[in-house]
Amino acid sequence: MNSSAPSPRTQVHRKPQRAHYDAGTVHAIIDQALVCQIAFNQGGSVHCLPTACWRGGEHLYIHGANNSRLTQTLLTDDCAVSITHLDGLVLARSAFHHSMNYRSVVIYGRFTEVTDTDAKAAAFRSFVDHVSPGRAARVRLPSPAEIAGTRLLRISLDEAVAKIRNWGVEDSAEDMDIPVWAGVMPLTLNAGPLQPEAGCEGQEAPQKPGFIGA
Amino acid sequence: MNSSAPSPRTQVHRKPQRAHYDAGTVHAIIDQALVCQIAFNQGGSVHCLPTACWRGGEHLYIHGANNSRLTQTLLTDDCAVSITHLDGLVLARSAFHHSMNYRSVVIYGRFTEVTDTDAKAAAFRSFVDHVSPGRAARVRLPSPAEIAGTRLLRISLDEAVAKIRNWGVEDSAEDMDIPVWAGVMPLTLNAGPLQPEAGCEGQEAPQKPGFIGA
Numbered sequence: 330m331n332s333s334a335p336s337p338r339t340q341v342h343r344k345p346q347r348a349h350y351d352a353g354t355v356h357a358i359i360d361q362a363l364v365c366q367i368a369f370n371q372g373g374s375v376h377c378l379p380t381a382c383w384r385g386g387e388h389l390y391i392h393g394a395n396n397s398r399l400t401q402t403l404l405t406d407d408c409a410v411s412i413t414h415l416d417g418l419v420l421a422r423s424a425f426h427h428s429m430n431y432r433s434v435v436i437y438g439r440f441t442e443v444t445d446t447d448a449k450a451a452a453f454r455s456f457v458d459h460v461s462p463g464r465a466a467r468v469r470l471p472s473p474a475e476i477a478g479t480r481l482l483r484i485s486l487d488e489a490v491a492k493i494r495n496w497g498v499e500d501s502a503e504d505m506d507i508p509v510w511a512g513v514m515p516l517t518l519n520a521g522p523l524q525p526e527a528g529c530e531g532q533e534a535p536q537k538p539g540f541i542g543a
Numbered sequence: 544m545n546s547s548a549p550s551p552r553t554q555v556h557r558k559p560q561r562a563h564y565d566a567g568t569v570h571a572i573i574d575q576a577l578v579c580q581i582a583f584n585q586g587g588s589v590h591c592l593p594t595a596c597w598r599g600g601e602h603l604y605i606h607g608a609n610n611s612r613l614t615q616t617l618l619t620d621d622c623a624v625s626i627t628h629l630d631g632l633v634l635a636r637s638a639f640h641h642s643m644n645y646r647s648v649v650i651y652g653r654f655t656e657v658t659d660t661d662a663k664a665a666a667f668r669s670f671v672d673h674v675s676p677g678r679a680a681r682v683r684l685p686s687p688a689e690i691a692g693t694r695l696l697r698i699s700l701d702e703a704v705a706k707i708r709n710w711g712v713e714d715s716a717e718d719m720d721i722p723v724w725a726g727v728m729p730l731t732l733n734a735g736p737l738q739p740e741a742g743c744e745g746q747e748a749p750q751k752p753g754f755i756g757a
Contacts, residue, residue, distance in 0.1 A: 338588050343611055363632075363643065366625050368582030368591035374552050375589060377582035377625035379647055397557055411580050411591035415732070418577075420749050423683040424671050425693075429577065433593055457638050467723040469637040479639075498740050509681040510746035512739040516755065518629070521729035526712050532724035535634050541730065 338437055339490040349491040352387075358434045358491055359384045361540040362412040363460065365391070367399070369408040382412070383459040388483035389436060390443075390452055400480045403440040410436040410484060418514040421498045422507040428494065430513060436489040440482040446473070449481045462536045517542045552651055553704040563705040566601075572648045572705055573598045575754035576626045577674065579605070581613070583622040596626070597673040602697035603650060604657075604666055614694045617654040624650040624698060632728040635712045636721040642708065644727060650703040654696040660687070663695045676750045731756045 332350045334340040341348035349355070365382040368375060378399055380391050389410060393400035417430035443449055453476070454465040471479070498511045519542035523534055537543070546564045548554040555562035563569070579596040582589060592613055594605050603624060607614040631644035657663055667690070668679040685693070712725045733756035737748055751757070 338586065338590070343608070343613075364627060364629055364645070366580040366582075366591055366627070368580075368589045368623070370584065370589055372552065374651065375582045375584055375621065375623050376552070377580055377591060377623040377649060379625060379627040379645070381643060394557070399557075407589065409582070409589050409591040411593060413578060413580070413593040415578055417735075417738075418674055420675055420678065421682070423685075424667055424679065425683075425685050425689045427671060427674065427682075429595060431578070431593070435591060437588065453638055457641060460632055460641065461634060461728070464634065464723075465638065468635070468641075469639075469718055469721050471637075471639050475639045497738070504683055505742075507683050508746065509678075510737075510739060510743050510749050512737060512743055514675070514737055514749060514751060515735035516732055517735055518730055519733045519756070521631075521731055523724075523726060523728055524631075524711070525724060525726035528719075529724050529726055532722065535724050535728060537728060542733070 334490060336437065336488050339435070339488055341490060341492060347492045347494050349493060352486065354491045355434050355486060355489045356384060358414065358432045359389060359412060361414060363538070365389070366411045367403065367408055368411070369402055370406060371398070371402045383456050385452060385455055385483070387486050389486060390456065390481065390483045391440070392453070392456070392479055392481050395478055395480050397480070400482055403482060404442060407437065407439050415516055416495065417516050419498055420511055420514060422500045422504045422509055422511045426498065426500050430494050432495070433492045434489055436484055436486060438484050438488050440484045443481040443483055446476055449476050452481055460538065462538065464535060519543065548704060550651065550702050553649070553702055555704060555706060561706045561708050563707060566700065568705045569648050569700060569703045570598060572628065572646045573603060573626060575628060577752070579603070580625045581617065581622055582625070583616055584620060585612070585616045597670050599666060599669055599697070601700050603700060604670065604695065604697045605654070606670070606693055606695050609692055609694050611694070614696055617696060618656060621651065621653045629730055630709065631730050633712055634725055634728060636714045636718045636723055636725045640712065640714050644708050644710070646709070647706045648703055650698055650700060652698050652702050654698045657695040657697055660690055663690050666695055674752065676752065678749060733757065
């Protein structure tokens with residue numbers, strides 16, 4: 330547990346020993362994310378939608394078509410953004426003490442639009458390199474029309490909280506003699522065998538993100 | 544694209560060719576999930592929190608401590624539940640046509656509480672077996688006090704929508720000669736080497752969920 334919550338709504342009440350409010354921890358979790366979940370209200374209903382994301386400095390970035398419902402709505406109201414990495418199954422001797430290891434971040438605030446063409450071009454390069462390091466230098470970069478047709482949004486990381494569980498089983502003393510395997514089954518996101526398009530077999534294989542396993 | 548949306552708010556407008564509304568597709572995606580994200584409103588703010596989940600029949604189940612904010616709030620208002628499996632990075636010849644393969648579900652509605660002790664016990668057994676098949680028969684099952692102290696919630700899958708992208712690169716014709724590797728980098732969630740508690744090395748190793756890779 331580091332520093333203090335930046336706002337009442339980021340204050341962790343359940344299992345506060347898992348909470349982290351420092352930027353370094355928040356950034357490290359975001360930097361291993363390819364997708365986030367965004368909660369927002371529209372049309373009298375709450376919604377939760379996944380979208381690709383990446384970090385630049387003190388902001389989380391997303392993008393979408395200019396006419397997309399999600400990006401239009403996000404500019405007009407606060408939202409919550411959630412990122413979760415599931416790191417392991419914690420298998421206890423009692424059903425009650427089963428748990429999961431994870432690293433999660435929730436960000437509160439409102440997205441703003443980045444409209445400067447050069448800033449957008451730089452952000453999209455960064456996004457491509459987040460997905461596959463070094464790739465932006467090899468692909469055709471977005472044309473002016475493609476940049477103009479894509480909305481780039483960012484949200485400040487000022488109001489964010491991380492929550493981490495990364496330890497072993499916590500069984501009660503009276504359960505320690507139950508004859509069953511107990512421990513952690515780690516889970517990792519791994520890249521599988523590449524599936525090249527026809528004609529691409531001779532090209533240098535793309536890099537996987539450093540946080541993805543082989 | 545199968546059948547039709549069960550409600551206006553489940554109707555997919557962006558890329559409707561990726562939408563699926565049939566129960567079989569929705570169930571199959573939920574059955575490979577260990578965690579969902581729940582969007583809800585509380586205290587004048589929208590929130591998005593991850594929690595463990597599993598399916599039983601036509602419902603998605605979650606659980607929490609009786610005094611948890613999340614489970615208390617969810618009984619009083621509608622929410623949206625999102626599940627996303629990231630299946631691959633779609634690496635195109637142009638930055639613009641990069642994409643991701645995924646299977647996602649969004650469920651709308653309101654959670655209700657299951658209070659019957661036998662129904663709760665059966666659901667918790669099912670949860671343990673979802674996390675590790677066959678494990679419920681080996682661990683100490685919840686005591687009456689543990690069952691009473693845990694809130695079990697479920698939400699109907701009647702108002703749900705799945706969205707799937709599971710195909711290759713869609714570059715423009717004029718980009719096909721760009722000399723860069725293009726194709727799909729598959730991503731899978733895999734179990735790593737088990738980390739047994741001291742004294743458990745002689746016990747039979749736990750099963751991983753069938754949808755987790757080795």
